[in-house]
Amino acid sequence: MMLIKQVGVMVNILNCKLKKHIASVFKSEGINLTAEQFLVMDTLWNQGEMTQQSIAYIIQKDKNSVTQFIDNLEKKGLVNRVVDSSDRRVNNIRLSKAGMAMKDNTKNVAIDILNDIVEGISEEDLKTFVKVLNKACDNIEKLKE
Amino acid sequence: MMLIKQVGVMVNILNCKLKKHIASVFKSEGINLTAEQFLVMDTLWNQGEMTQQSIAYIIQKDKNSVTQFIDNLEKKGLVNRVVDSSDRRVNNIRLSKAGMAMKDNTKNVAIDILNDIVEGISEEDLKTFVKVLNKACDNIEKLKE
DNA sequence: TCCCTATTTTTGCATTATCCAAACATTAGG
DNA sequence: CCTAATGTTTGGATAATGCAAAAATAGGGA
Numbered sequence: 001m002m003l004i005k006q007v008g009v010m011v012n013i014l015n016c017k018l019k020k021h022i023a024s025v026f027k028s029e030g031i032n033l034t035a036e037q038f039l040v041m042d043t044l045w046n047q048g049e050m051t052q053q054s055i056a057y058i059i060q061k062d063k064n065s066v067t068q069f070i071d072n073l074e075k076k077g078l079v080n081r082v083v084d085s086s087d088r089r090v091n092n093i094r095l096s097k098a099g100m101a102m103k104d105n106t107k108n109v110a111i112d113i114l115n116d117i118v119e120g121i122s123e124e125d126l127k128t129f130v131k132v133l134n135k136a137c138d139n140i141e142k143l144k145e
Numbered sequence: 146m147m148l149i150k151q152v153g154v155m156v157n158i159l160n161c162k163l164k165k166h167i168a169s170v171f172k173s174e175g176i177n178l179t180a181e182q183f184l185v186m187d188t189l190w191n192q193g194e195m196t197q198q199s200i201a202y203i204i205q206k207d208k209n210s211v212t213q214f215i216d217n218l219e220k221k222g223l224v225n226r227v228v229d230s231s232d233r234r235v236n237n238i239r240l241s242k243a244g245m246a247m248k249d250n251t252k253n254v255a256i257d258i259l260n261d262i263v264e265g266i267s268e269e270d271l272k273t274f275v276k277v278l279n280k281a282c283d284n285i286e287k288l289k290e
Numbered sequence: 291t292c293c294c295t296a297t298t299t300t301t302g303c304a305t306t307a308t309c310c311a312a313a314c315a316t317t318a319g320g
Numbered sequence: 321c322c323t324a325a326t327g328t329t330t331g332g333a334t335a336a337t338g339c340a341a342a343a344a345t346a347g348g349g350a
Contacts, residue, residue, distance in 0.1 A: 004260065007263065007278075008163065008259055010279065011278065012160060013205045014160075014282050014285075018157075021285050039157070059158075063327075063328070065309090066328095067329060068308090069307095091328070120284070132270050136263065168309095179334090181336070198298065206337085207337075209336095212299065213337090234346070236299070
């Protein structure tokens with residue numbers, strides 16, 4: 001019972017601390033991205049050009065939020081909207097040269113941040129942690145139906 | 146490596162889904178509280194009247210955020226600011242009758258939500274999950290120093 | 291008592307994330 | 321063609337969070 005209550009509170013607290021920490025390290029490293037913008041960039045770095053809809057699906061945000069993320073990334077000159085040649089409703093989001101250029105450094109910084117954060121946690125516990133995260137998300141999805 | 150990347154993404158996703166789900170269930174149950182406002186109310190229900198600073202410490206938010214939470218809860222008539230008699234800088238936050246009255250129902254709804262969400266997850270995995278959440282938070286705190 | 295500093299909270303201002311509903315452009319199916 | 325569906329944008333709203341400065345009060349010396 002006590003345990004269950006911790007889940008709700010702690011997920012919220014960890015998420016806030018994590019976002020704040022990422023913002024702070026990114027800033028000190030000269031990386032001008034919010035946590036959410038990083039999620040988008042990371043998706044593009046890993047999987048290349050894709051539609052806003054695919055991005056929304058992968059990072060599990062709604063389309064309005066993604067529109068805004070892309071707006072901000074476009075303002076920063078990191079991505080471009082390219083109208084799809086076979087379906088003109090679709091925007092393909094393409095990394096700009098600047099967006100490409102920051103890939104390696106930013107990914108390294110992100111990996112370092114996460115390594116610092118999981119310091120002292122066993123591989124096994126980490127596996128369980130991710131498993132529970134996924135299961136909880138699935139459960140929430142199922143509750144919607 | 147893949148595992149570590151999941152941590153950052155999944156914590157963000159779970160937190161969003163959780164907040165959204167709580168908002169939706171609270172709404173359908175006629176409970177007019179955001180997730181953060183609930184954290185404040187729950188703290189007051191459990192520990193009684195306390196200062197904004199103590200609340201901020203317990204729910205791990207900064208003082209500005211807490212000021213806003215209390216503003217909104219006060220507007221809803223759920224809490225009152227009571228100036229401390231021995232130190233007039235301090236506001237003691239006290240539950241109103243309405244704030245008290247919603248306690249049992251709201252706590253039950255919250256417990257039900259969390260039980261639904263951890264459905265199918267073993268007690269042991271849940272313990273590990275909470276342990277990792279706490280450890281990760283601690284790690285972030287230590288990185289600040 | 292008076293001054294300086296520390297503490298608790300508020301204010302003002304800004305950014306960001308998120309939501310909803312409606313609009314828009316385009317495509318696809320009958 | 322026309323209608324329905326799809327991908328995206330827009331407008332309008334609330335909320336969380338951050339920073340810096342201000343306001344009110346307390347407390348410790350000189």
